[in-house]
Amino acid sequence: MTTEANAPLRTPVAASRLPAVGTTIFTVMSALAQEHRAVNLGQGFPDFDCDPRLLSATEQALRSGLNQYPPMAGVPALREAVAAKIEALYGHAYDAGGEITITAGATQAILSAILAIVHPGDEVIVLEPAYDSYEPGIVLAGGTPVHVALQPGSFRPDFDRIAAALTTRTRAILVNTPHNPSATVWSAAEMQRLADLLRPTDVFVIADEVYEHMVYDGARHESVARHPELAARSFVVSSFGKTYHVTGWKVGTVAAPAPLTAEFRKVHQFNVFTVNTPMQHALAAYMADPRPYLELPDFYQRKRDLFRAGLEATRLKPLPSAGTYFQCVDYSAASELSEVDFCQWLTREIGVAAIPLSVFYRDGREQRIARFCFAKQDATLRLALERLARL
Numbered sequence: 064m065t066t067e068a069n070a071p072l073r074t075p076v077a078a079s080r081l082p083a084v085g086t087t088i089f090t091v092m093s094a095l096a097q098e099h100r101a102v103n104l105g106q107g108f109p110d111f112d113c114d115p116r117l118l119s120a121t122e123q124a125l126r127s128g129l130n131q132y133p134p135m136a137g138v139p140a141l142r143e144a145v146a147a148k149i150e151a152l153y154g155h156a157y158d159a160g161g162e163i164t165i166t167a168g169a170t171q172a173i174l175s176a177i178l179a180i181v182h183p184g185d186e187v188i189v190l191e192p193a194y195d196s197y198e199p200g201i202v203l204a205g206g207t208p209v210h211v212a213l214q215p216g217s218f219r220p221d222f223d224r225i226a227a228a229l230t231t232r233t234r235a236i237l238v239n240t241p242h243n244p245s246a247t248v249w250s251a252a253e254m255q256r257l258a259d260l261l262r263p264t265d266v267f268v269i270a271d272e273v274y275e276h277m278v279y280d281g282a283r284h285e286s287v288a289r290h291p292e293l294a295a296r297s298f299v300v301s302s303f304g305k306t307y308h309v310t311g312w313k314v315g316t317v318a319a320p321a322p323l324t325a326e327f328r329k330v331h332q333f334n335v336f337t338v339n340t341p342m343q344h345a346l347a348a349y350m351a352d353p354r355p356y357l358e359l360p361d362f363y364q365r366k367r368d369l370f371r372a373g374l375e376a377t378r379l380k381p382l383p384s385a386g387t388y389f390q391c392v393d394y395s396a397a398s399e400l401s402e403v404d405f406c407q408w409l410t411r412e413i414g415v416a417a418i419p420l421s422v423f424y425r426d427g428r429e430q431r432i433a434r435f436c437f438a439k440q441d442a443t444l445r446l447a448l449e450r451l452a453r454l
């Protein structure tokens with residue numbers, strides 16, 4: 064007889080909600096980089112610290128007793144600062160009370176937006192190459208990701224293909240500009256094309272704009288918030304992690320019309336409920352000075368140019384990098400390896416970690432392109448370039 068005393072311990076098997084998901088390539092490459100003491104230009108994060116003024120503001124918040132639950136939607140001063148910034152930069156006045164929510168980074172914002180609007184059986188258009196969190200979010204909501212490739216070579220949106228992918232089941236489209244991994248930036252004309260295409264539909268837009276302050280060569284960021292027709296159907300997502308060099312803080316924002324925000328907050332409320340209080344106060348205080356984000360394009364453009372100039376001396380061909388802190392290269396003159404193999408070889412043998420572009424596609428297509436992150440100290444970039452010159 065099986066009794067409590069002699070019963071084997073029994074762990075039920077979980078039928079996976081995400082059977083296709085494994086450890087992300089970013090984790091794999093970072094571990095490989097550490098193992099081989101490679102310069103890690105793979106995962107997208109700075110190897111330098113944030114502004115000491117932001118740290119002082121955080122310390123002040125921590126020491127002033129701002130350590131209990133904040134309001135569910137976020138600290139009012141931060142929501143007001145975000146609304147004011149969006150209005151100043153993009154001309155759309157969101158109501159800080161009912162249209163701005165502070166989130167635990169952009170990843171949670173995107174997942175919560177998807178869970179708020181996608182029903183089982185709905186289709187969601189994902190433009191590939193795509194950031195890796197989109198697809199699992201859609202699958203968790205019971206939706207079907209519909210992949211549409213950006214144009215090969217230029218990585219610009221292909222509106223004929225997007226139009227062909229729209230069906231009566233399409234619930235949303237995910238748009239990411241500036242774009243990870245290709246470093247392209249949507250133009251005003253492309254935003255207009257999107258608005259024209261969606262006008263007769265009830266399709267929502269989830270706009271991933273985490274790199275909004277990294278647009279180079281005098282171009283401007285075309286936020287969907289600039290475009291009233293698009294803003295009316297959009298969740299606009301951003302991340303303080305990218306803008307203020309604090310990727311580990313995981314604080315982001317969502318701006319959306321009041322009825323969409325109300326649905327978003329229903330999910331947010333029972334997902335994270337609130338985001339840590341002292342960082343929100345610190346960010347609100349720090350945002351009073353717009354210079355850190357207004358000066359970010361110059362700061363990163365200089366690093367981009369340093370890195371690109373160095374690549375000239377290698378067998379890697381840099382593709383255009385109009386925004387984000389990523390630089391893709393065509394390595395076909397240097398190697399015939401597949402993208403995953405090349406990036407692993409580069410990490411092990413040359414001592415520089417990169418990310419294969421193929422992992423951003425569901426079908427893992429090969430284009431002999433690898434992605435580097437240049438959000439690094441100049442000395443780090445120079446060391447990487449020295450090693451890459453040996454290729």
Ligand SMILES: Cc1ncc(COP(=O)(O)O)c(C=O)c1O
Pocket residue numbers: 107167168169170171194239243271273301302303304305310313314315
């Ligand atoms: C396109 C894109 N969206 C979202 C995120 C996630 O942002 P967060 O760290 O705020 O969750 C990243 C981070 O790499 C990203 O590249």
